[in-house]
Amino acid sequence: MTISLAQLRRCSTAVDMGAARTRVYVKNQGLLIDEPTAAAVNVRTGAMLAVGTQAEKMDGRTPDHIRVFRPVTGGTVVDIDMAQRLLRSLISEKLRRGWWRRRVLRAAVCLPHGSHPLTQRAAVETLTGVGARQVELVDTLIAAAVGCGLPVEHPEATMIVVCGAGTTQVAVLSLGSIVAAETVPVGGNAIDHAVIQHLRLHHQLMLRGRGVRPMHLLLSNGDGAASGANEVHGRDVHSGQARSVFVDPERIRHAVATPLTAILDGIGAVLRRCPPDLVADLGERGLMLAGGSALIPGLESMIHQATTMPVHIADFPSTCAVQGLGAMIEGKVEPLHLDPMAR
Numbered sequence: 320m321t322i323s324l325a326q327l328r329r330c331s332t333a334v335d336m337g338a339a340r341t342r343v344y345v346k347n348q349g350l351l352i353d354e355p356t357a358a359a360v361n362v363r364t365g366a367m368l369a370v371g372t373q374a375e376k377m378d379g380r381t382p383d384h385i386r387v388f389r390p391v392t393g394g395t396v397v398d399i400d401m402a403q404r405l406l407r408s409l410i411s412e413k414l415r416r417g418w419w420r421r422r423v424l425r426a427a428v429c430l431p432h433g434s435h436p437l438t439q440r441a442a443v444e445t446l447t448g449v450g451a452r453q454v455e456l457v458d459t460l461i462a463a464a465v466g467c468g469l470p471v472e473h474p475e476a477t478m479i480v481v482c483g484a485g486t487t488q489v490a491v492l493s494l495g496s497i498v499a500a501e502t503v504p505v506g507g508n509a510i511d512h513a514v515i516q517h518l519r520l521h522h523q524l525m526l527r528g529r530g531v532r533p534m535h536l537l538l539s540n541g542d543g544a545a546s547g548a549n550e551v552h553g554r555d556v557h558s559g560q561a562r563s564v565f566v567d568p569e570r571i572r573h574a575v576a577t578p579l580t581a582i583l584d585g586i587g588a589v590l591r592r593c594p595p596d597l598v599a600d601l602g603e604r605g606l607m608l609a610g611g612s613a614l615i616p617g618l619e620s621m622i623h624q625a626t627t628m629p630v631h632i633a634d635f636p637s638t639c640a641v642q643g644l645g646a647m648i649e650g651k652v653e654p655l656h657l658d659p660m661a662r
């Protein structure tokens with residue numbers, strides 16, 4: 320299937336189902352859904368109890384018969400049935416009744432660069448399951464670059480790094496096409512996981528995923544003392560009692576070195592595959608950091624130190640991809656050649 324802007328303009332809805340959040344943009348209305356990709360289900364009865372923010376709040380606090388499902392992993396819908404129920408539920412909560420029953424609903428979906436045909440098929444099945452008659456697939460990197468306002472159609476290099484929850488995608492674009500790209504299976508979740516593992520190993524402290532966010536401040540150069548980020552509250556591994564510890568910011572930075580190195584390796588690999596003229600353009604222009612994990616304090620300076628290139632954070636990094644896709648379905652994007660994602 321070849322995707323053209325003409326085909327995309329016929330879509331009424333743009334969908335970005337990520338590991339962390341699901342976003343739905345409706346033509347002429349804008350971004351109407353931006354909720355966690357989570358569904359809480361009573362596993363005894365099969366009843367869906369909550370979706371989105373409510374389901375995420377339940378995570379880690381549920382009795383045995385309630386489970387919080389996350390149907391998307393690393394940009395792939397791994398549980399199509401659950402993803403359909405989640406989308407249907409979010410749509411019926413947020414959008415007009417009967418929206419998904421419209422007979423000729425066309426949807427555009429962004430998928431990670433180079434995604435496997437099974438990933439593409441899972442996305443199509445998920446959307447057709449909620450009523451889409453036609454599903455157009457667009458590379459997340461192109462959608463995000465458009466959403467960041469990068470001049471992708473110009474004959475000069477632009478570089479984008481989309482750092483999401485489960486994956487980081489890197490690309491150099493020129494003349495509306497991807498020149499070189501790489502997807503690294505590491506994102507904000509891996510950085511959080513590295514911090515959680517460090518606390519467990521070195522402080523015997525268990526921390527829930529959401530407890531890591533305040534500690535992100537330690538990843539920037541400060542010592543976090545002023546903000547109180549270096550005091551961490553969790554549960555003692557042995558006694559199960561609530562306990563607080565003071566952590567050394569330098570050790571936290573060291574703990575996240577492995578996932579960060581993978582991201583930096585991805586950037587390096589893309590630069591090595593680029594023609595020298597384009598790399599020279601990038602030396603001046605720098606790279607654009609997008610995706611929710613672009614907001615991790617210090618990530619920008621770590622990438623700058625490793626690449627020596629200027630690093631810019633997109634204005635709204637979390638929603639770049641769906642906003643870019645939205646701009647395409649609204650017809651706000653000048654014709655450019657999109658990389659087809661064969662199905």
Ligand SMILES: Nc1ncnc2c1ncn2[C@@H]1O[C@H](COP(=O)(O)OP(=O)(O)OP(=O)(O)O)[C@@H](O)[C@H]1O
Nearest residue numbers: 337338339340483484485486507508610611612614
């Ligand atoms: N303010 C913030 N500070 C630090 N991290 C943040 C912030 N906001 C979001 N994140 C991180 O961004 C990630 C989610 O980013 P995003 O919404 O782009 O993911 P996604 O598109 O659902 O994931 P993927 O693209 O991997 O499927 C999470 O790991 C989250 O912890």
